[in-house]
Amino acid sequence: MKLGFLTACLPDRSLAEIAEWAGLHDYEALEVAAWPDLGARPFTATHLDVAGFGSGHADETRALVDKNGLTVSSLAYYDNNLHPDPTERAAVNSHVAACIDAAALLGCPCVGTFVGRHPGRTVAENLRDAETVFAPLVDRAGERGVKLVIENCVMEGWHPDGYPGNLAYSPELWEWMFSLGLYLNYDPSHLVWMGIDPVEALRPYVDRIPHAQAKDVQLFPAQRNRYGWPGRAVVREDPWDVGWWRYRVPGLGQVDWRGVVDALYEGGFDGVLSVEHEDPVWGGTEEKVRTGLEIAHRTLRPLIVA
Incomplete structure:
Protein backbone atom coordinates (compact mmCIF):
# COMPACT_ATOMS: atom_id res chain seq x y z
CA MET A 1 0.00 0.00 0.00
CA LYS A 2 1.18 3.51 -0.83
CA LEU A 3 0.10 6.89 0.52
CA GLY A 4 -0.90 9.64 -1.89
CA PHE A 5 -3.25 12.59 -2.23
CA LEU A 6 -5.72 14.06 -4.71
CA THR A 7 -4.19 17.15 -6.29
CA ALA A 8 -7.49 19.09 -6.55
CA CYS A 9 -6.86 20.70 -3.15
CA LEU A 10 -4.09 22.80 -4.75
CA PRO A 11 -5.82 24.08 -7.90
CA ASP A 12 -3.52 27.07 -8.42
CA ARG A 13 -0.31 25.06 -8.42
CA SER A 14 1.13 23.20 -11.39
CA LEU A 15 1.53 19.45 -11.36
CA ALA A 16 5.30 19.95 -11.31
CA GLU A 17 5.08 22.09 -8.15
CA ILE A 18 2.73 19.65 -6.46
CA ALA A 19 4.89 16.66 -7.34
CA GLU A 20 7.98 18.32 -5.92
CA TRP A 21 6.19 19.15 -2.64
CA ALA A 22 4.71 15.64 -2.39
CA GLY A 23 8.07 13.98 -2.87
CA LEU A 24 9.72 16.19 -0.26
CA HIS A 25 6.94 15.42 2.25
CA ASP A 26 7.09 11.64 2.00
CA TYR A 27 4.05 11.06 -0.17
CA GLU A 28 4.38 8.29 -2.73
CA ALA A 29 1.56 8.84 -5.22
CA LEU A 30 -0.70 11.46 -6.77
CA GLU A 31 -4.33 11.10 -7.75
CA VAL A 32 -4.16 13.70 -10.51
CA ALA A 33 -7.06 16.10 -11.06
CA ALA A 34 -8.15 15.97 -14.71
CA TRP A 35 -11.31 18.06 -14.87
CA PRO A 36 -11.77 20.34 -17.88
CA ASP A 37 -11.31 24.00 -16.98
CA LEU A 38 -14.45 24.73 -14.93
CA GLY A 39 -13.44 28.11 -13.57
CA ALA A 40 -14.00 28.59 -9.85
CA ARG A 41 -15.95 25.41 -9.18
CA PRO A 42 -14.72 24.10 -5.79
CA PHE A 43 -12.77 20.87 -5.33
CA THR A 44 -11.81 20.63 -9.00
CA ALA A 45 -8.61 21.35 -10.91
CA THR A 46 -6.95 20.72 -14.26
CA HIS A 47 -3.51 19.34 -13.45
CA LEU A 48 -3.62 17.12 -16.50
CA ASP A 49 -5.30 18.31 -19.70
CA VAL A 50 -6.58 15.10 -21.25
CA ALA A 51 -7.93 16.81 -24.37
CA GLY A 52 -5.39 16.03 -27.07
CA PHE A 53 -3.18 14.18 -24.60
CA GLY A 54 -0.56 12.26 -26.57
CA SER A 55 2.43 10.00 -26.06
CA GLY A 56 4.76 12.98 -25.70
CA HIS A 57 2.65 14.41 -22.89
CA ALA A 58 2.62 10.98 -21.24
CA ASP A 59 6.41 10.73 -21.42
CA GLU A 60 6.78 14.19 -19.83
CA THR A 61 4.33 13.37 -17.04
CA ARG A 62 6.00 10.04 -16.24
CA ALA A 63 9.39 11.73 -16.13
CA LEU A 64 8.03 14.38 -13.77
CA VAL A 65 6.58 11.94 -11.26
CA ASP A 66 9.57 9.57 -11.53
CA LYS A 67 11.94 12.43 -10.72
CA ASN A 68 10.06 13.00 -7.46
CA GLY A 69 9.79 9.34 -6.49
CA LEU A 70 6.05 9.21 -7.17
CA THR A 71 3.48 7.26 -9.15
CA VAL A 72 0.17 8.41 -10.63
CA SER A 73 -2.46 6.32 -8.89
CA SER A 74 -5.52 7.54 -10.81
CA LEU A 75 -6.86 10.33 -12.98
CA ALA A 76 -9.67 12.14 -11.17
CA TYR A 77 -12.76 13.47 -12.91
CA TYR A 78 -15.71 13.23 -10.54
CA ASP A 79 -18.78 14.53 -12.34
CA ASN A 80 -22.38 13.60 -13.10
CA ASN A 81 -22.46 10.93 -15.79
CA LEU A 82 -26.28 10.95 -15.61
CA HIS A 83 -26.67 14.71 -15.88
CA PRO A 84 -30.28 15.67 -16.72
CA ASP A 85 -29.21 17.88 -19.62
CA PRO A 86 -28.41 15.57 -22.59
CA THR A 87 -25.70 17.86 -23.94
CA GLU A 88 -24.00 18.15 -20.56
CA ARG A 89 -24.29 14.41 -19.98
CA ALA A 90 -22.66 13.67 -23.33
CA ALA A 91 -19.82 16.09 -22.52
CA VAL A 92 -19.20 14.41 -19.15
CA ASN A 93 -19.24 10.92 -20.70
CA SER A 94 -16.87 12.07 -23.44
CA HIS A 95 -14.43 13.54 -20.91
CA VAL A 96 -14.41 10.27 -18.95
CA ALA A 97 -13.47 8.53 -22.20
CA ALA A 98 -10.63 11.02 -22.75
CA CYS A 99 -9.40 10.36 -19.19
CA ILE A 100 -9.37 6.62 -19.91
CA ASP A 101 -7.28 7.17 -23.04
CA ALA A 102 -4.84 9.43 -21.17
CA ALA A 103 -4.52 6.96 -18.30
CA ALA A 104 -3.70 4.18 -20.76
CA LEU A 105 -0.92 6.26 -22.32
CA LEU A 106 0.47 7.03 -18.85
CA GLY A 107 0.29 3.46 -17.63
CA CYS A 108 -2.00 4.74 -14.89
CA PRO A 109 -4.21 1.93 -13.55
CA CYS A 110 -7.42 3.83 -12.73
CA VAL A 111 -9.79 6.62 -13.71
CA GLY A 112 -12.11 7.89 -10.98
CA THR A 113 -15.57 9.33 -11.56
CA PHE A 114 -19.17 9.27 -10.24
CA VAL A 115 -22.25 7.44 -11.41
CA GLY A 116 -24.27 10.59 -10.76
CA ARG A 117 -28.04 10.93 -10.97
CA HIS A 118 -30.88 12.60 -12.84
CA PRO A 119 -32.74 14.20 -9.88
CA GLY A 120 -36.07 14.12 -11.72
CA ARG A 121 -36.04 10.34 -12.20
CA THR A 122 -36.40 7.49 -9.73
CA VAL A 123 -33.43 5.48 -8.54
CA ALA A 124 -34.60 2.50 -10.61
CA GLU A 125 -34.87 4.66 -13.74
CA ASN A 126 -31.42 6.10 -13.12
CA LEU A 127 -29.89 2.68 -12.72
CA ARG A 128 -31.32 1.55 -16.03
CA ASP A 129 -29.91 4.68 -17.69
CA ALA A 130 -26.52 4.07 -16.08
CA GLU A 131 -26.33 0.55 -17.46
CA THR A 132 -26.52 2.05 -20.96
CA VAL A 133 -24.20 5.00 -20.26
CA PHE A 134 -21.43 3.00 -18.64
CA ALA A 135 -21.34 -0.03 -20.96
CA PRO A 136 -19.16 1.64 -23.62
CA LEU A 137 -16.98 3.34 -20.99
CA VAL A 138 -16.33 0.04 -19.20
CA ASP A 139 -15.51 -1.61 -22.53
CA ARG A 140 -13.16 1.22 -23.46
CA ALA A 141 -11.39 1.01 -20.11
CA GLY A 142 -11.07 -2.78 -20.31
CA GLU A 143 -9.60 -2.64 -23.81
CA ARG A 144 -6.95 -0.20 -22.57
CA GLY A 145 -6.09 -1.97 -19.33
CA VAL A 146 -7.65 0.71 -17.13
CA LYS A 147 -10.12 0.28 -14.26
CA LEU A 148 -13.02 2.70 -13.99
CA VAL A 149 -13.47 3.38 -10.26
CA ILE A 150 -16.53 5.04 -8.73
CA GLU A 151 -16.24 7.02 -5.52
CA ASN A 152 -19.03 6.38 -3.01
CA CYS A 153 -19.52 10.11 -2.33
CA VAL A 154 -23.21 10.89 -1.73
CA MET A 155 -23.15 14.23 -3.64
CA GLU A 156 -26.23 15.44 -1.78
CA GLY A 157 -25.71 18.96 -3.15
CA TRP A 158 -26.68 17.73 -6.63
CA HIS A 159 -30.21 16.89 -5.48
CA PRO A 160 -32.67 19.76 -4.81
CA ASP A 161 -33.76 18.19 -1.51
CA GLY A 162 -30.35 17.02 -0.33
CA TYR A 163 -30.89 13.37 -1.16
CA PRO A 164 -28.13 11.26 -2.74
CA GLY A 165 -27.02 12.71 -6.07
CA ASN A 166 -24.51 9.95 -6.82
CA LEU A 167 -25.94 6.44 -6.87
CA ALA A 168 -22.93 4.72 -5.36
CA TYR A 169 -23.42 5.43 -1.67
CA SER A 170 -24.13 1.95 -0.23
CA PRO A 171 -22.95 -1.66 -0.52
CA GLU A 172 -26.22 -2.52 -2.28
CA LEU A 173 -25.30 -0.08 -5.04
CA TRP A 174 -21.68 -1.21 -5.06
CA GLU A 175 -22.81 -4.71 -5.96
CA TRP A 176 -24.90 -3.28 -8.79
CA MET A 177 -21.85 -1.32 -10.01
CA PHE A 178 -19.66 -4.40 -9.92
CA SER A 179 -22.15 -6.24 -12.12
CA LEU A 180 -21.46 -3.59 -14.80
CA GLY A 181 -17.70 -4.03 -14.60
CA LEU A 182 -17.11 -0.93 -12.50
CA TYR A 183 -14.87 -0.81 -9.43
CA LEU A 184 -15.09 1.08 -6.15
CA ASN A 185 -12.92 4.02 -5.12
CA TYR A 186 -13.64 3.50 -1.42
CA ASP A 187 -13.96 6.57 0.84
CA PRO A 188 -15.03 5.83 4.43
CA SER A 189 -16.07 9.38 5.35
CA HIS A 190 -19.36 9.24 3.45
CA LEU A 191 -20.38 5.98 5.09
CA VAL A 192 -20.02 7.37 8.62
CA TRP A 193 -22.63 10.11 8.24
CA MET A 194 -24.88 7.76 6.29
CA GLY A 195 -24.98 5.50 9.36
CA ILE A 196 -22.98 2.68 7.72
CA ASP A 197 -20.03 1.11 9.56
CA PRO A 198 -17.11 1.85 7.20
CA VAL A 199 -15.00 -1.09 8.36
CA GLU A 200 -17.70 -3.74 8.19
CA ALA A 201 -18.96 -2.38 4.87
CA LEU A 202 -15.42 -2.57 3.47
CA ARG A 203 -14.50 -6.14 4.39
CA PRO A 204 -16.50 -8.09 1.75
CA TYR A 205 -15.45 -5.91 -1.17
CA VAL A 206 -11.70 -5.32 -0.92
CA ASP A 207 -11.07 -7.35 -4.07
CA ARG A 208 -13.14 -4.83 -6.03
CA ILE A 209 -11.29 -1.81 -4.62
CA PRO A 210 -8.15 -1.01 -6.65
CA HIS A 211 -7.96 2.53 -5.24
CA ALA A 212 -9.09 4.12 -1.96
CA GLN A 213 -9.45 7.64 -0.62
CA ALA A 214 -8.74 8.95 2.86
CA LYS A 215 -11.12 11.63 4.10
CA ASP A 216 -12.48 12.03 7.60
CA ARG A 232 -30.99 21.89 6.59
CA ALA A 233 -34.31 22.36 4.79
CA VAL A 234 -35.88 25.79 5.43
CA VAL A 235 -32.72 27.89 5.03
CA ARG A 236 -30.02 26.23 2.95
CA GLU A 237 -28.30 28.82 0.80
CA ASP A 238 -25.34 26.53 0.21
CA PRO A 239 -26.56 23.14 -1.14
CA TRP A 240 -23.57 21.44 0.49
CA ASP A 241 -24.17 22.89 3.97
CA VAL A 242 -26.17 20.11 5.64
CA GLY A 243 -25.66 21.67 9.06
CA TRP A 244 -24.78 18.60 11.13
CA TRP A 245 -21.51 17.21 9.73
CA ARG A 246 -18.40 18.38 7.89
CA TYR A 247 -15.40 16.79 6.23
CA LEU A 252 -9.51 15.05 12.98
CA GLY A 253 -12.82 13.25 12.59
CA GLN A 254 -14.51 10.02 13.58
CA VAL A 255 -13.27 7.48 11.03
CA ASP A 256 -11.51 4.47 12.59
CA TRP A 257 -8.36 4.64 10.47
CA ARG A 258 -6.65 1.73 12.23
CA GLY A 259 -9.67 -0.42 11.44
CA VAL A 260 -9.93 0.79 7.84
CA VAL A 261 -6.27 0.26 7.00
CA ASP A 262 -6.21 -3.09 8.78
CA ALA A 263 -9.26 -4.28 6.80
CA LEU A 264 -7.64 -3.15 3.55
CA TYR A 265 -4.47 -5.08 4.37
CA GLU A 266 -6.41 -8.15 5.52
CA GLY A 267 -8.33 -8.17 2.23
CA GLY A 268 -5.14 -8.00 0.15
CA PHE A 269 -5.31 -4.34 -0.93
CA ASP A 270 -2.02 -3.22 -2.46
CA GLY A 271 -3.08 0.01 -4.14
CA VAL A 272 -2.90 3.66 -3.13
CA LEU A 273 -4.69 5.29 -0.21
CA SER A 274 -5.18 8.83 -1.48
CA VAL A 275 -5.92 11.73 0.87
CA GLU A 276 -8.85 13.81 -0.38
CA HIS A 277 -8.49 17.14 1.40
CA GLU A 278 -11.84 18.97 1.74
CA ASP A 279 -11.40 20.13 5.34
CA PRO A 280 -12.91 23.63 5.87
CA VAL A 281 -10.76 24.24 8.96
CA TRP A 282 -7.51 23.44 7.14
CA GLY A 283 -8.60 25.11 3.90
CA GLY A 284 -9.00 28.56 2.45
CA THR A 285 -5.30 29.27 2.00
CA GLU A 286 -2.56 27.25 0.39
CA GLU A 287 -0.59 27.24 3.65
CA LYS A 288 -3.52 25.73 5.53
CA VAL A 289 -4.10 23.12 2.83
CA ARG A 290 -0.48 22.01 3.00
CA THR A 291 -0.73 21.82 6.80
CA GLY A 292 -3.84 19.67 6.41
CA LEU A 293 -1.94 17.31 4.12
CA GLU A 294 0.81 17.10 6.73
CA ILE A 295 -1.74 16.27 9.45
CA ALA A 296 -3.19 13.54 7.23
CA HIS A 297 0.30 12.18 6.60
CA ARG A 298 1.09 12.05 10.34
CA THR A 299 -2.17 10.16 10.92
CA LEU A 300 -1.84 7.59 8.16
CA ARG A 301 1.88 7.02 7.67
CA PRO A 302 2.34 4.99 10.90
CA LEU A 303 -0.42 2.61 9.76
CA ILE A 304 1.09 1.81 6.35
CA VAL A 305 3.84 -0.78 6.09
CA ALA A 306 6.96 0.68 4.48
Whole structure:
Protein backbone atom coordinates (compact mmCIF):
# COMPACT_ATOMS: atom_id res chain seq x y z
CA MET A 1 0.00 0.00 0.00
CA LYS A 2 1.18 3.51 -0.83
CA LEU A 3 0.10 6.89 0.52
CA GLY A 4 -0.90 9.64 -1.89
CA PHE A 5 -3.25 12.59 -2.23
CA LEU A 6 -5.72 14.06 -4.71
CA THR A 7 -4.19 17.15 -6.29
CA ALA A 8 -7.49 19.09 -6.55
CA CYS A 9 -6.86 20.70 -3.15
CA LEU A 10 -4.09 22.80 -4.75
CA PRO A 11 -5.82 24.08 -7.90
CA ASP A 12 -3.52 27.07 -8.42
CA ARG A 13 -0.31 25.06 -8.42
CA SER A 14 1.13 23.20 -11.39
CA LEU A 15 1.53 19.45 -11.36
CA ALA A 16 5.30 19.95 -11.31
CA GLU A 17 5.08 22.09 -8.15
CA ILE A 18 2.73 19.65 -6.46
CA ALA A 19 4.89 16.66 -7.34
CA GLU A 20 7.98 18.32 -5.92
CA TRP A 21 6.19 19.15 -2.64
CA ALA A 22 4.71 15.64 -2.39
CA GLY A 23 8.07 13.98 -2.87
CA LEU A 24 9.72 16.19 -0.26
CA HIS A 25 6.94 15.42 2.25
CA ASP A 26 7.09 11.64 2.00
CA TYR A 27 4.05 11.06 -0.17
CA GLU A 28 4.38 8.29 -2.73
CA ALA A 29 1.56 8.84 -5.22
CA LEU A 30 -0.70 11.46 -6.77
CA GLU A 31 -4.33 11.10 -7.75
CA VAL A 32 -4.16 13.70 -10.51
CA ALA A 33 -7.06 16.10 -11.06
CA ALA A 34 -8.15 15.97 -14.71
CA TRP A 35 -11.31 18.06 -14.87
CA PRO A 36 -11.77 20.34 -17.88
CA ASP A 37 -11.31 24.00 -16.98
CA LEU A 38 -14.45 24.73 -14.93
CA GLY A 39 -13.44 28.11 -13.57
CA ALA A 40 -14.00 28.59 -9.85
CA ARG A 41 -15.95 25.41 -9.18
CA PRO A 42 -14.72 24.10 -5.79
CA PHE A 43 -12.77 20.87 -5.33
CA THR A 44 -11.81 20.63 -9.00
CA ALA A 45 -8.61 21.35 -10.91
CA THR A 46 -6.95 20.72 -14.26
CA HIS A 47 -3.51 19.34 -13.45
CA LEU A 48 -3.62 17.12 -16.50
CA ASP A 49 -5.30 18.31 -19.70
CA VAL A 50 -6.58 15.10 -21.25
CA ALA A 51 -7.93 16.81 -24.37
CA GLY A 52 -5.39 16.03 -27.07
CA PHE A 53 -3.18 14.18 -24.60
CA GLY A 54 -0.56 12.26 -26.57
CA SER A 55 2.43 10.00 -26.06
CA GLY A 56 4.76 12.98 -25.70
CA HIS A 57 2.65 14.41 -22.89
CA ALA A 58 2.62 10.98 -21.24
CA ASP A 59 6.41 10.73 -21.42
CA GLU A 60 6.78 14.19 -19.83
CA THR A 61 4.33 13.37 -17.04
CA ARG A 62 6.00 10.04 -16.24
CA ALA A 63 9.39 11.73 -16.13
CA LEU A 64 8.03 14.38 -13.77
CA VAL A 65 6.58 11.94 -11.26
CA ASP A 66 9.57 9.57 -11.53
CA LYS A 67 11.94 12.43 -10.72
CA ASN A 68 10.06 13.00 -7.46
CA GLY A 69 9.79 9.34 -6.49
CA LEU A 70 6.05 9.21 -7.17
CA THR A 71 3.48 7.26 -9.15
CA VAL A 72 0.17 8.41 -10.63
CA SER A 73 -2.46 6.32 -8.89
CA SER A 74 -5.52 7.54 -10.81
CA LEU A 75 -6.86 10.33 -12.98
CA ALA A 76 -9.67 12.14 -11.17
CA TYR A 77 -12.76 13.47 -12.91
CA TYR A 78 -15.71 13.23 -10.54
CA ASP A 79 -18.78 14.53 -12.34
CA ASN A 80 -22.38 13.60 -13.10
CA ASN A 81 -22.46 10.93 -15.79
CA LEU A 82 -26.28 10.95 -15.61
CA HIS A 83 -26.67 14.71 -15.88
CA PRO A 84 -30.28 15.67 -16.72
CA ASP A 85 -29.21 17.88 -19.62
CA PRO A 86 -28.41 15.57 -22.59
CA THR A 87 -25.70 17.86 -23.94
CA GLU A 88 -24.00 18.15 -20.56
CA ARG A 89 -24.29 14.41 -19.98
CA ALA A 90 -22.66 13.67 -23.33
CA ALA A 91 -19.82 16.09 -22.52
CA VAL A 92 -19.20 14.41 -19.15
CA ASN A 93 -19.24 10.92 -20.70
CA SER A 94 -16.87 12.07 -23.44
CA HIS A 95 -14.43 13.54 -20.91
CA VAL A 96 -14.41 10.27 -18.95
CA ALA A 97 -13.47 8.53 -22.20
CA ALA A 98 -10.63 11.02 -22.75
CA CYS A 99 -9.40 10.36 -19.19
CA ILE A 100 -9.37 6.62 -19.91
CA ASP A 101 -7.28 7.17 -23.04
CA ALA A 102 -4.84 9.43 -21.17
CA ALA A 103 -4.52 6.96 -18.30
CA ALA A 104 -3.70 4.18 -20.76
CA LEU A 105 -0.92 6.26 -22.32
CA LEU A 106 0.47 7.03 -18.85
CA GLY A 107 0.29 3.46 -17.63
CA CYS A 108 -2.00 4.74 -14.89
CA PRO A 109 -4.21 1.93 -13.55
CA CYS A 110 -7.42 3.83 -12.73
CA VAL A 111 -9.79 6.62 -13.71
CA GLY A 112 -12.11 7.89 -10.98
CA THR A 113 -15.57 9.33 -11.56
CA PHE A 114 -19.17 9.27 -10.24
CA VAL A 115 -22.25 7.44 -11.41
CA GLY A 116 -24.27 10.59 -10.76
CA ARG A 117 -28.04 10.93 -10.97
CA HIS A 118 -30.88 12.60 -12.84
CA PRO A 119 -32.74 14.20 -9.88
CA GLY A 120 -36.07 14.12 -11.72
CA ARG A 121 -36.04 10.34 -12.20
CA THR A 122 -36.40 7.49 -9.73
CA VAL A 123 -33.43 5.48 -8.54
CA ALA A 124 -34.60 2.50 -10.61
CA GLU A 125 -34.87 4.66 -13.74
CA ASN A 126 -31.42 6.10 -13.12
CA LEU A 127 -29.89 2.68 -12.72
CA ARG A 128 -31.32 1.55 -16.03
CA ASP A 129 -29.91 4.68 -17.69
CA ALA A 130 -26.52 4.07 -16.08
CA GLU A 131 -26.33 0.55 -17.46
CA THR A 132 -26.52 2.05 -20.96
CA VAL A 133 -24.20 5.00 -20.26
CA PHE A 134 -21.43 3.00 -18.64
CA ALA A 135 -21.34 -0.03 -20.96
CA PRO A 136 -19.16 1.64 -23.62
CA LEU A 137 -16.98 3.34 -20.99
CA VAL A 138 -16.33 0.04 -19.20
CA ASP A 139 -15.51 -1.61 -22.53
CA ARG A 140 -13.16 1.22 -23.46
CA ALA A 141 -11.39 1.01 -20.11
CA GLY A 142 -11.07 -2.78 -20.31
CA GLU A 143 -9.60 -2.64 -23.81
CA ARG A 144 -6.95 -0.20 -22.57
CA GLY A 145 -6.09 -1.97 -19.33
CA VAL A 146 -7.65 0.71 -17.13
CA LYS A 147 -10.12 0.28 -14.26
CA LEU A 148 -13.02 2.70 -13.99
CA VAL A 149 -13.47 3.38 -10.26
CA ILE A 150 -16.53 5.04 -8.73
CA GLU A 151 -16.24 7.02 -5.52
CA ASN A 152 -19.03 6.38 -3.01
CA CYS A 153 -19.52 10.11 -2.33
CA VAL A 154 -23.21 10.89 -1.73
CA MET A 155 -23.15 14.23 -3.64
CA GLU A 156 -26.23 15.44 -1.78
CA GLY A 157 -25.71 18.96 -3.15
CA TRP A 158 -26.68 17.73 -6.63
CA HIS A 159 -30.21 16.89 -5.48
CA PRO A 160 -32.67 19.76 -4.81
CA ASP A 161 -33.76 18.19 -1.51
CA GLY A 162 -30.35 17.02 -0.33
CA TYR A 163 -30.89 13.37 -1.16
CA PRO A 164 -28.13 11.26 -2.74
CA GLY A 165 -27.02 12.71 -6.07
CA ASN A 166 -24.51 9.95 -6.82
CA LEU A 167 -25.94 6.44 -6.87
CA ALA A 168 -22.93 4.72 -5.36
CA TYR A 169 -23.42 5.43 -1.67
CA SER A 170 -24.13 1.95 -0.23
CA PRO A 171 -22.95 -1.66 -0.52
CA GLU A 172 -26.22 -2.52 -2.28
CA LEU A 173 -25.30 -0.08 -5.04
CA TRP A 174 -21.68 -1.21 -5.06
CA GLU A 175 -22.81 -4.71 -5.96
CA TRP A 176 -24.90 -3.28 -8.79
CA MET A 177 -21.85 -1.32 -10.01
CA PHE A 178 -19.66 -4.40 -9.92
CA SER A 179 -22.15 -6.24 -12.12
CA LEU A 180 -21.46 -3.59 -14.80
CA GLY A 181 -17.70 -4.03 -14.60
CA LEU A 182 -17.11 -0.93 -12.50
CA TYR A 183 -14.87 -0.81 -9.43
CA LEU A 184 -15.09 1.08 -6.15
CA ASN A 185 -12.92 4.02 -5.12
CA TYR A 186 -13.64 3.50 -1.42
CA ASP A 187 -13.96 6.57 0.84
CA PRO A 188 -15.03 5.83 4.43
CA SER A 189 -16.07 9.38 5.35
CA HIS A 190 -19.36 9.24 3.45
CA LEU A 191 -20.38 5.98 5.09
CA VAL A 192 -20.02 7.37 8.62
CA TRP A 193 -22.63 10.11 8.24
CA MET A 194 -24.88 7.76 6.29
CA GLY A 195 -24.98 5.50 9.36
CA ILE A 196 -22.98 2.68 7.72
CA ASP A 197 -20.03 1.11 9.56
CA PRO A 198 -17.11 1.85 7.20
CA VAL A 199 -15.00 -1.09 8.36
CA GLU A 200 -17.70 -3.74 8.19
CA ALA A 201 -18.96 -2.38 4.87
CA LEU A 202 -15.42 -2.57 3.47
CA ARG A 203 -14.50 -6.14 4.39
CA PRO A 204 -16.50 -8.09 1.75
CA TYR A 205 -15.45 -5.91 -1.17
CA VAL A 206 -11.70 -5.32 -0.92
CA ASP A 207 -11.07 -7.35 -4.07
CA ARG A 208 -13.14 -4.83 -6.03
CA ILE A 209 -11.29 -1.81 -4.62
CA PRO A 210 -8.15 -1.01 -6.65
CA HIS A 211 -7.96 2.53 -5.24
CA ALA A 212 -9.09 4.12 -1.96
CA GLN A 213 -9.45 7.64 -0.62
CA ALA A 214 -8.74 8.95 2.86
CA LYS A 215 -11.12 11.63 4.10
CA ASP A 216 -12.48 12.03 7.60
CA VAL A 217 -15.82 13.37 8.85
CA GLN A 218 -16.92 15.16 12.01
CA LEU A 219 -20.51 14.73 13.19
CA PHE A 220 -22.62 17.08 15.33
CA PRO A 221 -25.47 14.92 16.71
CA ALA A 222 -27.24 17.82 18.45
CA GLN A 223 -27.65 19.54 15.08
CA ARG A 224 -28.84 16.31 13.48
CA ASN A 225 -31.59 16.22 16.12
CA ARG A 226 -32.75 19.55 14.71
CA TYR A 227 -32.41 18.96 10.97
CA GLY A 228 -32.74 15.20 10.57
CA TRP A 229 -30.61 13.07 8.30
CA PRO A 230 -31.12 15.08 5.05
CA GLY A 231 -29.87 18.27 6.74
CA ARG A 232 -30.99 21.89 6.59
CA ALA A 233 -34.31 22.36 4.79
CA VAL A 234 -35.88 25.79 5.43
CA VAL A 235 -32.72 27.89 5.03
CA ARG A 236 -30.02 26.23 2.95
CA GLU A 237 -28.30 28.82 0.80
CA ASP A 238 -25.34 26.53 0.21
CA PRO A 239 -26.56 23.14 -1.14
CA TRP A 240 -23.57 21.44 0.49
CA ASP A 241 -24.17 22.89 3.97
CA VAL A 242 -26.17 20.11 5.64
CA GLY A 243 -25.66 21.67 9.06
CA TRP A 244 -24.78 18.60 11.13
CA TRP A 245 -21.51 17.21 9.73
CA ARG A 246 -18.40 18.38 7.89
CA TYR A 247 -15.40 16.79 6.23
CA ARG A 248 -12.02 16.76 7.98
CA VAL A 249 -8.54 15.56 7.12
CA PRO A 250 -7.70 12.08 8.47
CA GLY A 251 -7.18 12.13 12.21
CA LEU A 252 -9.51 15.05 12.98
CA GLY A 253 -12.82 13.25 12.59
CA GLN A 254 -14.51 10.02 13.58
CA VAL A 255 -13.27 7.48 11.03
CA ASP A 256 -11.51 4.47 12.59
CA TRP A 257 -8.36 4.64 10.47
CA ARG A 258 -6.65 1.73 12.23
CA GLY A 259 -9.67 -0.42 11.44
CA VAL A 260 -9.93 0.79 7.84
CA VAL A 261 -6.27 0.26 7.00
CA ASP A 262 -6.21 -3.09 8.78
CA ALA A 263 -9.26 -4.28 6.80
CA LEU A 264 -7.64 -3.15 3.55
CA TYR A 265 -4.47 -5.08 4.37
CA GLU A 266 -6.41 -8.15 5.52
CA GLY A 267 -8.33 -8.17 2.23
CA GLY A 268 -5.14 -8.00 0.15
CA PHE A 269 -5.31 -4.34 -0.93
CA ASP A 270 -2.02 -3.22 -2.46
CA GLY A 271 -3.08 0.01 -4.14
CA VAL A 272 -2.90 3.66 -3.13
CA LEU A 273 -4.69 5.29 -0.21
CA SER A 274 -5.18 8.83 -1.48
CA VAL A 275 -5.92 11.73 0.87
CA GLU A 276 -8.85 13.81 -0.38
CA HIS A 277 -8.49 17.14 1.40
CA GLU A 278 -11.84 18.97 1.74
CA ASP A 279 -11.40 20.13 5.34
CA PRO A 280 -12.91 23.63 5.87
CA VAL A 281 -10.76 24.24 8.96
CA TRP A 282 -7.51 23.44 7.14
CA GLY A 283 -8.60 25.11 3.90
CA GLY A 284 -9.00 28.56 2.45
CA THR A 285 -5.30 29.27 2.00
CA GLU A 286 -2.56 27.25 0.39
CA GLU A 287 -0.59 27.24 3.65
CA LYS A 288 -3.52 25.73 5.53
CA VAL A 289 -4.10 23.12 2.83
CA ARG A 290 -0.48 22.01 3.00
CA THR A 291 -0.73 21.82 6.80
CA GLY A 292 -3.84 19.67 6.41
CA LEU A 293 -1.94 17.31 4.12
CA GLU A 294 0.81 17.10 6.73
CA ILE A 295 -1.74 16.27 9.45
CA ALA A 296 -3.19 13.54 7.23
CA HIS A 297 0.30 12.18 6.60
CA ARG A 298 1.09 12.05 10.34
CA THR A 299 -2.17 10.16 10.92
CA LEU A 300 -1.84 7.59 8.16
CA ARG A 301 1.88 7.02 7.67
CA PRO A 302 2.34 4.99 10.90
CA LEU A 303 -0.42 2.61 9.76
CA ILE A 304 1.09 1.81 6.35
CA VAL A 305 3.84 -0.78 6.09
CA ALA A 306 6.96 0.68 4.48
